[in-house]
Amino acid sequence: MITEIGHYALVLALALAIVQSAAPLWGVWRRDAALMATARPVAAAQFLLVALSFAALTHAYLISDFSLLNVVENSHSAKPLIYKISGVWGNHEGSMLLWVLILALFGALVAVGSRAMPLDLAAAVLSVQAWIGAAFLTFILFTSNPFLRLAQPPIEGRDLNPILQDPGLAIHPPLLYLGYVGLSITFSFAAAALICGRIDASWARFVRPWTLLAWLFLTLGIAMGSYWAYYTLGWGGFWFWDPVENASLMPWLAATALLHTAAVMEKRDALKIWTIFLAILAFSLSLLGTFLVRSGVLTSVHAFANDPARGVFILAILVFFIGGSLALFAWRAGRLRQGGIFAPVSREGALVLNNLLLTTCCATVFVGTLYPLALESVTGEKISVGAPFFNLTFGPLFAPILLVMPLGQMLAWKRGDLLGAAERLTVAVGAGFAAALVLGAIRGGPVLSVVGVAIAAYLIIGSFVEIYGRIAGRGVTLGIALARALGLPRSAWGTALAHAGVGVTLFGLAATGWGVEVVQALKSGDRMDLGPYQIEVREIAKRPGPNFEATVAPIDIRSGGVVIAQINPARRFYPARQMPTTEAGIATLGLGQVYVSLSEQNPDGSLDARLYWKPYVALIWIGALLMAMGGGLSLSDRRLRIGVARRARATAAQPAE
Amino acid sequence: MTRKGRRLTLIASMLVVLGAAAGLVLFAMRDSIVFFYGPTELAEKALSPGARLRIGGLVKDGSVQRGDNKSMTFVITDAKREVRVAYTGQVPDLFREGQGVVAEGVLVGPGEFRADSVLAKHDEKYMPREVADALKKQGVWNEGAPAPSASK
Numbered sequence: 001m002i003t004e005i006g007h008y009a010l011v012l013a014l015a016l017a018i019v020q021s022a023a024p025l026w027g028v029w030r031r032d033a034a035l036m037a038t039a040r041p042v043a044a045a046q047f048l049l050v051a052l053s054f055a056a057l058t059h060a061y062l063i064s065d066f067s068l069l070n071v072v073e074n075s076h077s078a079k080p081l082i083y084k085i086s087g088v089w090g091n092h093e094g095s096m097l098l099w100v101l102i103l104a105l106f107g108a109l110v111a112v113g114s115r116a117m118p119l120d121l122a123a124a125v126l127s128v129q130a131w132i133g134a135a136f137l138t139f140i141l142f143t144s145n146p147f148l149r150l151a152q153p154p155i156e157g158r159d160l161n162p163i164l165q166d167p168g169l170a171i172h173p174p175l176l177y178l179g180y181v182g183l184s185i186t187f188s189f190a191a192a193a194l195i196c197g198r199i200d201a202s203w204a205r206f207v208r209p210w211t212l213l214a215w216l217f218l219t220l221g222i223a224m225g226s227y228w229a230y231y232t233l234g235w236g237g238f239w240f241w242d243p244v245e246n247a248s249l250m251p252w253l254a255a256t257a258l259l260h261t262a263a264v265m266e267k268r269d270a271l272k273i274w275t276i277f278l279a280i281l282a283f284s285l286s287l288l289g290t291f292l293v294r295s296g297v298l299t300s301v302h303a304f305a306n307d308p309a310r311g312v313f314i315l316a317i318l319v320f321f322i323g324g325s326l327a328l329f330a331w332r333a334g335r336l337r338q339g340g341i342f343a344p345v346s347r348e349g350a351l352v353l354n355n356l357l358l359t360t361c362c363a364t365v366f367v368g369t370l371y372p373l374a375l376e377s378v379t380g381e382k383i384s385v386g387a388p389f390f391n392l393t394f395g396p397l398f399a400p401i402l403l404v405m406p407l408g409q410m411l412a413w414k415r416g417d418l419l420g421a422a423e424r425l426t427v428a429v430g431a432g433f434a435a436a437l438v439l440g441a442i443r444g445g446p447v448l449s450v451v452g453v454a455i456a457a458y459l460i461i462g463s464f465v466e467i468y469g470r471i472a473g474r475g476v477t478l479g480i481a482l483a484r485a486l487g488l489p490r491s492a493w494g495t496a497l498a499h500a501g502v503g504v505t506l507f508g509l510a511a512t513g514w515g516v517e518v519v520q521a522l523k524s525g526d527r528m529d530l531g532p533y534q535i536e537v538r539e540i541a542k543r544p545g546p547n548f549e550a551t552v553a554p555i556d557i558r559s560g561g562v563v564i565a566q567i568n569p570a571r572r573f574y575p576a577r578q579m580p581t582t583e584a585g586i587a588t589l590g591l592g593q594v595y596v597s598l599s600e601q602n603p604d605g606s607l608d609a610r611l612y613w614k615p616y617v618a619l620i621w622i623g624a625l626l627m628a629m630g631g632g633l634s635l636s637d638r639r640l641r642i643g644v645a646r647r648a649r650a651t652a653a654q655p656a657e
Numbered sequence: 658m659t660r661k662g663r664r665l666t667l668i669a670s671m672l673v674v675l676g677a678a679a680g681l682v683l684f685a686m687r688d689s690i691v692f693f694y695g696p697t698e699l700a701e702k703a704l705s706p707g708a709r710l711r712i713g714g715l716v717k718d719g720s721v722q723r724g725d726n727k728s729m730t731f732v733i734t735d736a737k738r739e740v741r742v743a744y745t746g747q748v749p750d751l752f753r754e755g756q757g758v759v760a761e762g763v764l765v766g767p768g769e770f771r772a773d774s775v776l777a778k779h780d781e782k783y784m785p786r787e788v789a790d791a792l793k794k795q796g797v798w799n800e801g802a803p804a805p806s807a808s809k
Binding site: 342343344353356360368371381382383384385386388389392393396397519579580581582599600608610 | 790
């Protein structure tokens with residue numbers, strides 16, 4: 001019964017979405033306030049219905065209702081509770097429902113938080129949001145319905161793919177979707193601005209918190225996904241330039257550009273059309289990502305069971321929204337009043353350069369990801385574009401962004417003083433050289449690592465130079481400096497923190513060059529050196545788990561004879577799917593990690609293993625966390641608050657738990 | 658700076674960045690792209706040894722021979738032609754005889770391949786798409802049908 005209610009709620013949500021996509025827009029056209037006012041309550045109701053539907057599916061998973069095809073295919077009665085819940089979105093149908101749930105959530109948040117907005121803008125935004133909602137609800141109901149019943153329910157389900165039975169599944173997809181789908185709001189705002197035919201600094205103030213929010217979650221989602229892949233796949237890598245990873249990186253790059261250009265628009269009332277274009281681009285790339293993952297046109301680690309009909313449907317949605325919004329853009333963008341062109345050496349000039357470089361980086365990722373697809377459909381040749389391509393193209397194009405970042409922060413609006421800014425950055429440059437000399441002398445190693453660490457130190461120090469200049473000076477006591485520091489707008493701290501986060505991540509990436517990798521067969525009692533540590537295999541044993549069998553190799557990690565950590569790398573075998581998985585043993589020691597992953601057991605009982613010492617590796621994700629925290633800090637800034645952002649944050653955080 | 662000067666600066670920097678990007682992409686395309694072939698295609702192409710490739714197909718039943726120090730040889734087949742692959746290192750969890758596999762490496766001679774990485778499929782339902790296509794081309798496997806030697 002609950003299942004039927006959920007199914008019915010989903011159909012009702014579609015009906016409401018269709019109403020919401022038409023009525024308010026009609027109201028905008030006819031300047032009819034009553035019609036425009038329908039948007040808010042309908043958006044809220046649509047969210048409640050989708051939430052009800054999602055709850056019904058979750059309920060079916062919780063009680064292991066094997067009369068539902070979706071539950072049979074992806075659950076098992078012996079599965080731990082957390083995976084019963086997260087398993088709801090561990091499959092295609094359920095994850096699409098989560099996608100739509102978050103879409104509806106954002107719609108409802110705009111509806112609730114849009115009191116300060118002009119009515120026609122709010123109505124148009126919610127209307128466009130409902131177009132997206134209607135398209136994806138139709139997609140779910142017609143090609144990916146999670147509520148399909150089975151005539152003869154089996155006694156037991158087929159279990160969730162073991163690789164997905166991990167806390168990462170509970171966190172990564174919701175965060176990533178909050179980011180992906182959050183960009184739909186900026187898209188709707190852009191489309192609404194085009195429909196209403198006006199755009200001004202206040203529009204930018206409405207959009208900026210949403211962009212920040214989406215960017216923040218996207219950053220966390222990507223970082224979490226990378227860490228998950230790192231510890232679960234057992235290859236010791238954290239970024240593979242896999243098409244699906246690229247699909248999340250592209251909207252991130254576009255959203256980062258949008259974040260910066262929205263600042264220009266808010267402060268200087270310029271770059272309007274470009275901002276609109278970026279907003280459309282960012283969400284279009286999210287949609288493209290959804291298409292790439294769901295259609296299976298590209299081989300990747302994210303293998304959902306694919307169905308050509310779904311691919312075609314999503315392609316149709318993609319073409320409709322990207323084509324439609326670009327057509328709208330071409331038709332209406334000319335009506336928007338353009339801002340001026342400004343001096344190249346100025347804050348806004350630096351931000352234009354940032355945008356130019358970020359979008360170019362995005363374009364190279366786009367080419368690398370889709371070129372194989374294009375080539376295959378034209379010539380039938382199959383190629384793979386791997387890490388070397390992206391390292392050669394993305395790397396050199398991203399490097400200037402890193403170098404210019406602290407400099408841009410120092411430049412004043414309108415007319416900056418390049419020499420002055422460079423002069424004040426001497427400390428940061430000095431720090432870079434010092435880091436290079438010290439770490440280069442201690443660790444030696446690849447030139448790229450040394451250079452990377454130098455740039456990272458320059459970035460971290462350089463990010464705070466501007467703040468230092470604002471709070472300290474000749475004759476300023478510590479007390480005054482502290483008071484000034486607290487008095488600075490939070491967005492200034494947010495910017496500094498996020499930029500420093502980029503430096504911290506870069507540090508972690510550069511330090512991979514100093515890592516140690518050993519591939520060896522392990523036997524009970526084996527001892528060996530790994531980087532600065534000594535390790536000893538205590539035993540090799542079999543241990544049963546709730547729905548798997550495991551072979552574990554408990555390992556002691558010693559430093560100077562003292563055991564400082566113990567890890568339990570394991571290999572699991574899941575009988576329900578006849579599938580083995582690798583559970584890497586990871587010990588975080590300082591900022592580095594010892595990482596051991598097991599593979600096959602040899603006939604003599606020894607276990608093949610990969611052992612790594614990865615110095616400073618944790619910084620890669622800590623940097624991403626800092627970036628997101630910087631975003632959060634900016635979001636809490638008084639000037640950006642307008643009530644919308646704060647409430648949005650509190651509510652949006654819930655489904656991620 | 659005049660308005661015209663500003664515009665010129667903007668356009669010039671755009672051209673520089675886009676030019677650099679295009680140059681990098683073309684350069685990288687020449688060197689770091691790897692073609693994928695099934696065994697039959699490989700035989701038809703008659704490539705010279707030394708070419709860097711990916712070869713995909715099924716691991717032939719009974720062909721896996723393990724040597725010392727993690728060295729091994731196996732045969733990739735699409736039921737028509739075969740390629741002998743030599744590889745040293747660990748193979749992925751789901752590398753099995755009769756299952757789909759993709760090997761990346763260098764062509765040593767006709768039908769002889771030295772792999773430096775071996776990828777297998779991710780779970781029992783999923784067949785690497787290139788492998789599925791290569792097998793379909795040879796009429797060995799059809800969409801929807803179970804893989805030729807399903808594990809169950």
